Amino acid sequence: MAYNEEDFLQLSGLQHFHFCRRRWALIHIEQQWAENFRTIDGALMHEHAHDKDFRDSRGDCFITRGMHVFSAELGVSGECDVLEFHKDPNGVFLSQKEGLWLPYPVEYKRGKPNAQSGDTLQLCGQAMCLESMLCCEIPEGALYYGELRRRVPIAFTEELRQRVTAALAEMHDLVRRGSTPKVKPTKGCNACSLKELCLPKLLRTQSASAYIREHWEEAADETTP
Numbered sequence: 001m002a003y004n005e006e007d008f009l010q011l012s013g014l015q016h017f018h019f020c021r022r023r024w025a026l027i028h029i030e031q032q033w034a035e036n037f038r039t040i041d042g043a044l045m046h047e048h049a050h051d052k053d054f055r056d057s058r059g060d061c062f063i064t065r066g067m068h069v070f071s072a073e074l075g076v077s078g079e080c081d082v083l084e085f086h087k088d089p090n091g092v093f094l095s096q097k098e099g100l101w102l103p104y105p106v107e108y109k110r111g112k113p114n115a116q117s118g119d120t121l122q123l124c125g126q127a128m129c130l131e132s133m134l135c136c137e138i139p140e141g142a143l144y145y146g147e148l149r150r151r152v153p154i155a156f157t158e159e160l161r162q163r164v165t166a167a168l169a170e171m172h173d174l175v176r177r178g179s180t181p182k183v184k185p186t187k188g189c190n191a192c193s194l195k196e197l198c199l200p201k202l203l204r205t206q207s208a209s210a211y212i213r214e215h216w217e218e219a220a221d222e223t224t225p
Contacts, residue, residue, distance in 0.1 A: 003075030011078025018118025
């Protein structure tokens, strides 16, 4: 199965979806957004990383930024913050370059490694798109964390690839149904820029319809003689 281009999801959504399905749906289905310090700081970091005019060669490494990638099989598209090509016998041909070059995606993140962040899913999704576009196998990439000021290598294991595929399939299903899922509120809700739009405390207590009905009844009682 191949998706039409108009049905492609955003690669960056993989991170949102892993962190919180409801947050992802509010952004990517309901088109809602709100800024806070974390989102602004992260955007500033990515401005430099997405400089599409940047090209650099360092020996057996060729570096580019902001490269558009996609996969019709996964139904997803996005950009690589930094994409390095290393000379490698298992690589691919590049225009105006001698030899074979293996892609090595690098994604920039403002914080530090966190198993709940979904950073590895987003990076692996980039690699899977590149594999589809260039007909090659990419075993590894890296996440650069601003707080650490260093890279963390990430191996693209079969288990990680399956998690990417499963997440995207669920995301496509939610988009098709236009469904924004409910989630159990966590401590992470306090740091979310969409806290006032999501109303996590409301989710903990009752449904939105019950909340509206209750307050409607209270208002009716107050106006009854």
